[in-house]
Amino acid sequence: MIILVMAWRNIWRNKVRSAIIMCSVAIGLVAGLFVLSLYKGILEDRVSTVIHTEVSHIQLHHPKFKEDYEAKFVVARTDSVLSKLRGVPGIKSISARTVSQGMLMTGTGSTGLQIIGVDLANEKLVSQLDSKIIEGAGFGGKRKNQIIIGKKLADKMHLQRGNKAVLTFIDPESNIVSAAFRIVGIYRTDNAPRDERLVYVQRDDLNSLLAIGASAHEIAIILDDVNSVEATASSIKALFENMQVETWSEISPETKLMIDTTDSYSNIFIMIIMLALSFGIINTMLMAVLERSREIGMLLAVGMNRAKIFSMILTETIFLTLTGTPLGILITWLIVQIYQTKGIDISSIGGMTMSEFGFSSMIYPAFPWEKMPNELMIVTGAALFSALIPAIKAIRLKPVEALQK
Amino acid sequence: MTTVIDAHNVRKVYNPETVPVIAVNNVHLHIEKGEFTALVGPSGSGKTTLLNLIGGLDRPDAGNIIINDVNITSLSPNELIDFRLHNIGFVFQSFNLIPVLSARENVELIMQLQQVDKKEITDRVNKLFAEIGLSDKMNSRPAQLSGGQQQRVAVARALASRPKFILADEPTANLDSKSAANLLDIMLDLNKQEDMTFIFSTHDQRVIERARRVITLVDGQIASDTAAVDVRLKHEMSS
Numbered sequence: 280m281i282i283l284v285m286a287w288r289n290i291w292r293n294k295v296r297s298a299i300i301m302c303s304v305a306i307g308l309v310a311g312l313f314v315l316s317l318y319k320g321i322l323e324d325r326v327s328t329v330i331h332t333e334v335s336h337i338q339l340h341h342p343k344f345k346e347d348y349e350a351k352f353v354v355a356r357t358d359s360v361l362s363k364l365r366g367v368p369g370i371k372s373i374s375a376r377t378v379s380q381g382m383l384m385t386g387t388g389s390t391g392l393q394i395i396g397v398d399l400a401n402e403k404l405v406s407q408l409d410s411k412i413i414e415g416a417g418f419g420g421k422r423k424n425q426i427i428i429g430k431k432l433a434d435k436m437h438l439q440r441g442n443k444a445v446l447t448f449i450d451p452e453s454n455i456v457s458a459a460f461r462i463v464g465i466y467r468t469d470n471a472p473r474d475e476r477l478v479y480v481q482r483d484d485l486n487s488l489l490a491i492g493a494s495a496h497e498i499a500i501i502l503d504d505v506n507s508v509e510a511t512a513s514s515i516k517a518l519f520e521n522m523q524v525e526t527w528s529e530i531s532p533e534t535k536l537m538i539d540t541t542d543s544y545s546n547i548f549i550m551i552i553m554l555a556l557s558f559g560i561i562n563t564m565l566m567a568v569l570e571r572s573r574e575i576g577m578l579l580a581v582g583m584n585r586a587k588i589f590s591m592i593l594t595e596t597i598f599l600t601l602t603g604t605p606l607g608i609l610i611t612w613l614i615v616q617i618y619q620t621k622g623i624d625i626s627s628i629g630g631m632t633m634s635e636f637g638f639s640s641m642i643y644p645a646f647p648w649e650k651m652p653n654e655l656m657i658v659t660g661a662a663l664f665s666a667l668i669p670a671i672k673a674i675r676l677k678p679v680e681a682l683q684k
Numbered sequence: 685m686t687t688v689i690d691a692h693n694v695r696k697v698y699n700p701e702t703v704p705v706i707a708v709n710n711v712h713l714h715i716e717k718g719e720f721t722a723l724v725g726p727s728g729s730g731k732t733t734l735l736n737l738i739g740g741l742d743r744p745d746a747g748n749i750i751i752n753d754v755n756i757t758s759l760s761p762n763e764l765i766d767f768r769l770h771n772i773g774f775v776f777q778s779f780n781l782i783p784v785l786s787a788r789e790n791v792e793l794i795m796q797l798q799q800v801d802k803k804e805i806t807d808r809v810n811k812l813f814a815e816i817g818l819s820d821k822m823n824s825r826p827a828q829l830s831g832g833q834q835q836r837v838a839v840a841r842a843l844a845s846r847p848k849f850i851l852a853d854e855p856t857a858n859l860d861s862k863s864a865a866n867l868l869d870i871m872l873d874l875n876k877q878e879d880m881t882f883i884f885s886t887h888d889q890r891v892i893e894r895a896r897r898v899i900t901l902v903d904g905q906i907a908s909d910t911a912a913v914d915v916r917l918k919h920e921m922s923s
Contacts (some may be wrong), residue, residue, distance in 0.1 A: 281792070281793055284785070285785065580768065582766065582798075584765050584769075587797070
């Protein structure tokens with residue numbers, strides 16, 4: 280106990296020097312934690328985009344469909360499947376999609392793409408497609424063969440709302456099917472490559488051209504709670520044993536990988552910051568040991584053993600380092616509070632580069648509370664590392680020499 | 685009589701391989717329990733070195749030092765630290781109190797290191813502060829005390845561990861005459877009442893006059909030593 284008291288009071292002996300180290304730790308943590316907050320904000324946004332715009336929480340397919348996207352591999356008895364799915368607890372919304380690989384041709388050129396047939400009323404509850412439409416109002420009226428294309432595709436193919444384009448694709452019998460579609464809307468998401476590659480048509484139109492009746496190739500599901508994805512996927516797998524049931528992390532493994540690797544990067548990032556700070560802490564503690572040589576010599580003389588001297592210096596360094604930590608956490612939290620609703624617009628720095636990789640150019644930082652135990656361990660580790668040299672120097676003092684200093 | 689310190693042929697040489705300086709040369713010393721001994725001699729005569737050797741703070745190059753039947757020259761550094769904690773009290777010339785601890789905490793520190801029971805610590809600290817006349821200053825930090833008061837706290841700290849003897853290196857050197865006399869009174873009282881053995885180095889003639897045994901060192905050797913019989917007589921006469 281007395282060692283704790285001495286260690287705590289010792290750090291306040293030279294207030295200015297200790298305050299400088301505490302501020303350094305706080306500033307270092309602010310830098311590190313704010314970057315982690317940005318990472319978290321970017322990742323949360325990306326995961327949200329993946330789930331709510333691109334793949335949904337869970338998807339069902341015919342087991343062979345994703346091998347070559349052949350039109351014949353439909354979800355058997357789609358209506359019955361949809362009906363059963365509506366009885367599964369935790370499912371918020373469902374959209375049945377017809378999917379076909381094809382070509383889009385205009386008078387100026389052609390491009391390969393994926394054609395998604397959707398019922399807009401259901402689809403907007405799953406992928407929020409309606410909210411992404413920046414020109415036009417989406418499918419409307421009873422007119423057949425309407426198409427919504429991405430902004431990037433529109434720019435590339437010089438297409439505007441009202442223009443016509445011909446879609447060519449393969450039906451289940453391997454016949455080439457072509458039809459002219461009128462552009463009724465242009466959408467834009469944070470994922471430009473996807474905007475270039477995906478077009479939406481009405482499912483009835485596509486099903487009719489493919490002659491697959493009311494079947495669908497893909498059933499996308501949104502859940503009430505993201506944390507129940509695995510449990511719900513298991514329930515659905517049990518219900519439909521002959522179907523391929525995948526969660527968003529299985530469909531988009533690169534996103535999962537990104538989350539996992541970012542966790543490692545962020546730890547390394549904080550470690551580098553703390554390692555740099557360690558040298559300042561070592562210097563401060565070495566000065567403290569040097570200044571207190573006589574006192575340490577006296578403690579050795581009167582019978583304080585070397586283990587206790589070592590632990591006193593260790594404790595002192597940990598106190599010195601950890602005292603700056605709450606300040607760093609508090610400042611970062613305050614900064615994140617300011618920007619988490621306001622957002623940080625980086626489009627002026629990188630233009631639309633972020634959207635080329637599927638990320639929004641608006642970053643809404645999120646404070647990484649879940650990483651705090653890890654970060655505190657790194658800070659404590661840095662303190663222990665910093666304490667080693669001064670503590671070893673202290674226990675190597677010879678009392679008779681130290682007392683003469 | 686109980687022998688507290690028995691030193692034989694103790695020799696200490698500094699810089700043996702460059703410019704050898706013989707600090708202590710073949711010293712024989714025998715101290716009995718309850719002695720109040722002054723080590724005197726000119727600067728460089730080896731007083732502090734001899735105290736350091738007896739206190740186990742330094743190792744002799746030759747000879748043996750036996751304290752309470754333990755040959756401390758054969759102890760490892762860690763054993764020596766533990767031996768000092770339980771057997772020897774130190775009073776330093778410049779007090780050497782821990783500035784971040786109160787007077788009370790400075791005294792308690794030694795007993796906490798000895799893992800003494802909390803209640804016993806409180807009782808003993810209160811008794812010691814009463815003996816040194818600083819009961820009202822227990823919670824003051826060293827910086828709030830005068831030099832004399834700090835040295836009295838240092839004496840209390842040395843006594844706290846219930847040592848076999850106390851070594852004091854020039855304890856009055858940094859004190860004014862009144863404080864020095866007061867400190868000496870306390871040391872003599874403790875010597876009489878608790879039969880505590882004191883060995884101290886000093887230049888102060890007034891201190892030397894009150895010592896019951898005076899050992900004079902010259903060039904690392906004992907030049908004179910008042911006889912043990914004289915010491916006892918003087919002790920009986922003064923009491």
